[in-house]
Amino acid sequence: MSLFVMQGVSKRYGGVRALQHADLVIEAGRIHAVLGENGAGKSTLIKIMAGVVAPDEGRMLLDGEPVSFASPAAANAVGIACIFQELSLIPDLSVADNIAISNAPCRFGLIDRRAQRRMAEDALARAGADNVHPLALVKDLSLSRRQMVEIAKALARKPRILILDEATSALTAADVTKIYGVLKRLRTEGLALVYISHRMHEITELADECTVFRNGRSVATYAAGTQTDNEVVELMIGREYNAVFPARTTRAATNVSPVLDVRKLCWGDRLTDISLQLRAGEVVGLGGLDGQGQRELLLGLFGVLHGTTGGVRVDGKPVTITGPDVAKRRDIGMALIPEDRKTEGLMLPMSVRDNLSFAALPALSRWGIVDAAAERGAVERMVRLLAIRTDGIELPAGSLSGGNQQKLVIGKWLMMAPRILLLNDPTRGIDVGTKQEMYKLLRELADADAAILFYSTDYDELIGCCDRVLVMYDGAIKRELIGDEITERALIGSALNIGAEAWKRGPLEAGLT
Amino acid sequence: MNGDGTYWLREHKGTLLAFAAFLVMFTIYATNHSAGLDANVATTAANKGALLAIIAMAQTFVVLTSGIDLSVGAVMVLANCLASWIVVGSPLMTALGVIGVLLVGCLCGAINALIVIFGRLQPIVTTIATGAVFYGAALALRPVPGGDVNTALADALTGQLPGGVPASLSLLLAVVVVVWLPFRRSVIGRAAYAVGSSEVAAYMSGVPIRRAKFVAYTLSGLLASMAGLFVTFITYTGEASAANASTYTLYSIAAVVLGGVSLFGGSGSAVGAIFGAFMFRTIGDLLFVFNVEPLWQPLFQGLVLSVAVCLGAARLLRVRNRLDLYG
Numbered sequence: 001m002s003l004f005v006m007q008g009v010s011k012r013y014g015g016v017r018a019l020q021h022a023d024l025v026i027e028a029g030r031i032h033a034v035l036g037e038n039g040a041g042k043s044t045l046i047k048i049m050a051g052v053v054a055p056d057e058g059r060m061l062l063d064g065e066p067v068s069f070a071s072p073a074a075a076n077a078v079g080i081a082c083i084f085q086e087l088s089l090i091p092d093l094s095v096a097d098n099i100a101i102s103n104a105p106c107r108f109g110l111i112d113r114r115a116q117r118r119m120a121e122d123a124l125a126r127a128g129a130d131n132v133h134p135l136a137l138v139k140d141l142s143l144s145r146r147q148m149v150e151i152a153k154a155l156a157r158k159p160r161i162l163i164l165d166e167a168t169s170a171l172t173a174a175d176v177t178k179i180y181g182v183l184k185r186l187r188t189e190g191l192a193l194v195y196i197s198h199r200m201h202e203i204t205e206l207a208d209e210c211t212v213f214r215n216g217r218s219v220a221t222y223a224a225g226t227q228t229d230n231e232v233v234e235l236m237i238g239r240e241y242n243a244v245f246p247a248r249t250t251r252a253a254t255n256v257s258p259v260l261d262v263r264k265l266c267w268g269d270r271l272t273d274i275s276l277q278l279r280a281g282e283v284v285g286l287g288g289l290d291g292q293g294q295r296e297l298l299l300g301l302f303g304v305l306h307g308t309t310g311g312v313r314v315d316g317k318p319v320t321i322t323g324p325d326v327a328k329r330r331d332i333g334m335a336l337i338p339e340d341r342k343t344e345g346l347m348l349p350m351s352v353r354d355n356l357s358f359a360a361l362p363a364l365s366r367w368g369i370v371d372a373a374a375e376r377g378a379v380e381r382m383v384r385l386l387a388i389r390t391d392g393i394e395l396p397a398g399s400l401s402g403g404n405q406q407k408l409v410i411g412k413w414l415m416m417a418p419r420i421l422l423l424n425d426p427t428r429g430i431d432v433g434t435k436q437e438m439y440k441l442l443r444e445l446a447d448a449d450a451a452i453l454f455y456s457t458d459y460d461e462l463i464g465c466c467d468r469v470l471v472m473y474d475g476a477i478k479r480e481l482i483g484d485e486i487t488e489r490a491l492i493g494s495a496l497n498i499g500a501e502a503w504k505r506g507p508l509e510a511g512l513t
Numbered sequence: 514m515n516g517d518g519t520y521w522l523r524e525h526k527g528t529l530l531a532f533a534a535f536l537v538m539f540t541i542y543a544t545n546h547s548a549g550l551d552a553n554v555a556t557t558a559a560n561k562g563a564l565l566a567i568i569a570m571a572q573t574f575v576v577l578t579s580g581i582d583l584s585v586g587a588v589m590v591l592a593n594c595l596a597s598w599i600v601v602g603s604p605l606m607t608a609l610g611v612i613g614v615l616l617v618g619c620l621c622g623a624i625n626a627l628i629v630i631f632g633r634l635q636p637i638v639t640t641i642a643t644g645a646v647f648y649g650a651a652l653a654l655r656p657v658p659g660g661d662v663n664t665a666l667a668d669a670l671t672g673q674l675p676g677g678v679p680a681s682l683s684l685l686l687a688v689v690v691v692v693w694l695p696f697r698r699s700v701i702g703r704a705a706y707a708v709g710s711s712e713v714a715a716y717m718s719g720v721p722i723r724r725a726k727f728v729a730y731t732l733s734g735l736l737a738s739m740a741g742l743f744v745t746f747i748t749y750t751g752e753a754s755a756a757n758a759s760t761y762t763l764y765s766i767a768a769v770v771l772g773g774v775s776l777f778g779g780s781g782s783a784v785g786a787i788f789g790a791f792m793f794r795t796i797g798d799l800l801f802v803f804n805v806e807p808l809w810q811p812l813f814q815g816l817v818l819s820v821a822v823c824l825g826a827a828r829l830l831r832v833r834n835r836l837d838l839y840g
Contacts, residue, residue, distance in 0.1 A: 052717070071719065072716070072717055072718070072719050073719030076719050084717065088713075088714045088717035088718050089711075089714055090706070090707045090710045090711050090714050090715060090718070090779070091710055091711060091714075091779070092706060092709070092710035092711075092775075092779035092780040093703070093706060093707060093710060093779075094520070094524065097703060098718075101703070101707060101715075101718045101719075101720060102718055102719045102720065104700050104703065106700065109695075109699060110695060110698040110699055111698050111699065111700060111703065113698075133517075133520060135517055135520035135521065135524070136520055136523075137520075137523060137524060140523070153718075299834065304834065304835045305834050305835070306834065306835060323835070
């Protein structure tokens with residue numbers, strides 16, 4: 001009998017189907033890898049297993065008995081421990097406190113510190129992190145050390161099933177090697193491990209079985225080693241195109257001097273030697289897996305990050321952008337459509353009018369007083385131009401639908417006619433109709449000589465909208481795909497950073513080798 | 514690898530700094546006091562200090578969960594008014610009266626907790642509202658100042674122990690040992706820290722968030738009512754003083770900040786808050802010793818507080834992603 005089985009599990013978030021009739025079978029003493037591209041439903045699957053969200057339909061069996069979890073604590077209680085991508089450590093508490101947080105050893109109702117210390121040292125040793133001091137505060141540890149503590153914390157609960165969601169993404173090479181050893185040992189101890197990673201070589205190294213997810217469905221399960229990397233990529237692709245993209249107009253000639261010229265931009269260890277050029281009339285995509293530095297790159301260009309190095313030129317003149325106020329100045333004319341429209345893009349309780357005119361207020365006011373008539377005119381023009389569906393411009397922005405809210409964020413910046421437009425995954429969580437309007441708008445803006453840098457987690461968008469795509473991996477641009485080179489296979493292959501050289505020879509040839 | 518001591522220092526940095534700062538200020542005060550530091554001066558100073566210390570501890574419980582309790586002053590005044598009715602008579606009656614006052618304090622805290630947890634209101638709004646209600650109840654009990662208290666008990670707790678040690682300090686020590694230390698070392702206490710430090714991480718770790726908040730607010734009410742009892746012992750009377758309620762609420766927050774407790778929650782200790790309260794009191798005494806007009810006292814207290822807050826905010830200079838400043 002299998003240790004843990006998920007059958008026909010589905011989950012919707014609003015109108016979005018995150019998971020549709022997904023199946024997963026987990027055996028004790030095996031490492032089961034879960035693969036899939038961004039948004040394929042892996043995270044939702046794990047959240048359901050770990051009791052963070054409840055499924056809409058389907059059932060879960062543990063030792064053949066149906067189970068359901070009301071909270072992460074309930075999943076813990078039956079022996080499912082999860083190491084999440086976003087860390088679940090409490091920064092102000094010590095390592096030992098964190099490891100023992102859910103089952104602290106007590107004596108007379110109080111925490112027995114000595115027993116806790118032993119427990120923590122034990123768990124740290126089992127996780128191969130015995131060089132982490134149990135009394136250190138978590139907030140003082142590096143990201144890699146924290147991840148090791150996170151693993152120790154999960155082990156301290158003596159789980160039967162251990163889920164690792166991108167657990168190695170923040171680890172240094174030395175820690176990764178240790179973790180491999182630890183995971184293999186746990187497997188021989190009879191634990192069931194569910195391993196989610198975007199790094200193909202890790203999966204080759206560790207996994208016994210693999211399940212591939214696509215569009216919220218589990219599309220294939222196979223024994224490790226029976227499929228080549230390229231076959232796996234094939235399994236991960238294969239969505240039907242359901243968005244219509246506007247035709248690309250003639251691309252700007254490459255000899256036109258760039259509007260934005262970035263040379264060797266660095267930011268700590270998160271961005272490494274980023275060089276790129278944006279020309280007027282060009283839509284350049286930023287690809288790669290989630291969290292490879294794309295967001296940091298856009299924020300860095302917009303002057304939000306402190307301590308970036310490298311040179312930025314606008315129209316060939318060196319500029320130092322120290323913040324959004326400088327970036328939007330007329331001689332630079334840069335705008336950033338942020339990722340999280342609710343917190344970084346809009347003041348939800350304020351009116352549509354206020355939200356649209358914020359960035360352009362200096363141009364709409366005289367002697368510091370806002371010219372109400374000019375503002376009204378400009379706002380109404382923008383509402384018409386973007387076809388924002390609202391019952392009036394005095395309504396709060398929060399009353400609009402997600403798609404229309406996103407139009408507001410874009411409209412806000414269009415009011416000041418930006419020449420350089422940075423977009424951070426602008427179509428996430430909005431409906432297909434609005435998406436299409438957005439694609440059309442991007443192309444129109446480009447045709448009107450704007451230079452656009454467009455980060456998207458949706459590969460279809462990159463293929464359909466962009467003239468060039470820069471693929472990022474680990475804080476650096478690893479590959480540039482131009483025109484017809486932009487295919488889903490090339491995007492995923494370079495995003496996973498596998499056989500970059502092989503892909504250059506052409507995906508088909510590479511597939512045959 | 515560092516020794517355990519280094520990590521212990523790191524964890525208790527705020528508390529130790531507050532203690533050191535208080536020690537420096539107190540030494541300056543004691544060595545410059547013209548009349549010398551006799552037992553009576555010390556006892557009066559200790560009583561004032563202990564009162565603010567208890568109310569600061571009350572505030573600490575809530576601040577640790579990254580909330581704020583603006584009703585501590587009102588609970589204190591309510592307890593004072595109630596005590597002036599029921600903490601009288603025979604030893605048995607007095608004892609029952611004390612228990613009654615403390616229970617009312619717990620009840621006030623529990624009401625705050627229930628509104629914050631189940632009403633999902635922000636602590637600041639909740640406690641402004643309930644604070645007004647508590648103060649109203651105090652006014653109903655004592656429309657005009659008056660009442661009485663068991664003087665034997667009052668004198669015992671505000672006087673000196675054999676050897677000249679102020680009794681109020683031993684009371685404070687008892688509160689630390691009986692209330693704070695068990696809380697700090699219990700699972701619930703740790704949960705309160707966890708909630709204040711990162712509520713999401715606490716939830717993901719299966720920490721009992723609601724219970725932690727409930728206990729923190731209730732203990733805050735308990736300590737606030739202890740402060741109210743102590744006011745009664747010092748003044749021998751009950752008074753629904755609006756000035757006292759608001760002043761002590763604000764001072765409790767100041768003391769908490771001076772004591773190294775983070776207003777963001779999750780770090781600091783009630784022991785630090787005690788020294789913060791002592792520091793805040795000593796500022797006033799220092800001004801007196803150096804013959805500064807009492808009128809200047811708020812200004813200097815404000816200056817010290819500003820400096821302390823600035824030091825606490827120094828970490829923001831290291832922030833590299835400006836968006837984190839607003840997080």
